[in-house]
Amino acid sequence: MFVSRPTVAEIDLGALRRNYAALKVYAGPQIGIVPVIKADAYGHGAQAVAACLARAGVPGFAVSTVPEAQVLKGAGIKETFLILGPLYEDDLPLVIRGGMIPVLWEAESAARLSALAVAAGRRIPVQVKIDTGMHRAGVMPDTARDFIALVEALPGLELCGLLSHLAVADGELAWERRYTAMQASRFAEIRAALESEKTTAAMVFHLANSAGLLRYNFPGCNQARVGLALYGSYPDAALRGRIKLHPVMTVKSGIILLKKLKPGQSVSYGCLYTAREEVTLALLPIGYADGLRRELSGRGEVLVRGRRAPLIGRICMDWTMADVSEIDGVAVGDEVVIMGRQGDEEISVEELAASLGTIAYEILCTWSERVRRVYKQP
Known part of the structure; x- marks a missing residue:
């Protein structure tokens, strides 16, 4: 827990x-x-x-x-x-x-x-x-x-x-x-x-x-x-070569539950996703009330153990589901990066903005107060 x-x-x-x-x-x-x-x-x-x-x-x-x-x-x-x-x-x-x-x-x-x-x-x-x-x-x-x-x-x-x-x-x-x-x-x-x-x-x-x-x-x-x-x-993006900047915010969650979906079983509202084969589903306590946009349902990704895992099913107010079937050793309690770097992989704010047809400003500003800010001191 x-x-x-x-x-x-x-x-x-x-x-x-x-x-x-x-x-x-x-x-x-x-x-x-x-x-x-x-x-x-x-x-x-x-x-x-x-x-x-x-x-x-x-x-x-x-x-x-x-x-x-x-x-x-x-x-x-x-x-x-x-x-x-x-x-x-x-x-x-x-x-x-x-x-x-x-x-x-x-x-x-x-x-x-x-x-x-x-x-x-x-x-x-x-x-x-x-x-x-x-x-x-x-x-x-x-x-x-x-x-x-x-x-x-x-x-x-x-x-x-x-x-x-x-x-x-x-x-x-x-x-x-x-x-x-x-x-x-x-x-x-x-x-x-x-x-x-x-x-x-x-x-x-x-x-x-x-x-x-x-x-x-x-x-x-x-x-x-x-x-x-x-x-x-x-x-x-054309300005990247002019100055080295460091992303200040990383948005993280964690795997709260793992379960197996059998072929033919669906997940979340509207049964948007139905498994064609056995799938290992990771349940994440983050949703659109936190700022994870519902438009990413079925097409967004998160990082688990340094690898990308696709989001499956419809993003809910409080919950999001990811397919972690291809990630070895995944376990309850694992860190999940929604925006930021994990290992050699990164989901940047610019990537999130591009996938949603918006700008980085909006992505940064819309993480809600429910997402607790944790500060790393310089």
Whole structure:
């Protein structure tokens, strides 16, 4: 009997530190790396990730929401948090307390933040987001200078940076490169106009995400926001040769039961799988409630004793079945790797994403809280 549920996500904080160090070297001394730890650090556990990187000297982090930052501040993380998402009325008192840098792109939030800052006798650092082509949040380029002037005129606010977000930096097709160049050019024009009007030596300018950092050089920018690469995944396979990254997360379970299926016997809901010959079935305590996608039913694989074992039958909310007939010595209690390396074999997050027609970001973010995070210290 297992002491505890064997379905866990093992988080290698040493790999995280190595990735951060490698990205710093790759970026060079003029570019500061801003670790993106939104969405619970892409499923890795934001508190542990932030604490680890803070010990490595990271000056600040990027998150999506004020509550994400507040939870981390409450856990003792003292570094500054860049808030990438929108501000809400409930957020403003927390921002006023300090330790956060909100990103602004619309006048109402800027005015409300200014009024509260003045009332509290505070001066709040802010950054402005420019929509250079993503066409989500951000100030359009033709109104950017007016909005920047508005922010600079509001009491209680201090403009400390400009940013934008790249739409197709992970692609290497000709049109994708042209589109990224267009975004970079728009951002550079706004930055240059600002630099012609004021001293910007103390300001930060950032456009690159993981793909942008690894594929392009953006003169005039002095920061890059890095998420996916920090966790050891490549935004595009073509970038593998540029930097050595180490996967930080391994998802594991264990064999809870072995049983024989006779020819003609079926397993799981819908009788999706029927044995044609005797099959050794391994029952695994992991299912779609844990984040193992139901679409992998009958076509996914796991690693047992360093070998691939096909999934059979329909993945359930709590259970998954694998055919381990071809694996010698298999036993109850054996470790099963769902995502990661075991021996010489590996099922990477990129492989899982490709088999599901999605991206590595989604795979990492959707392992549920039921999958206990276990941390390997560096």
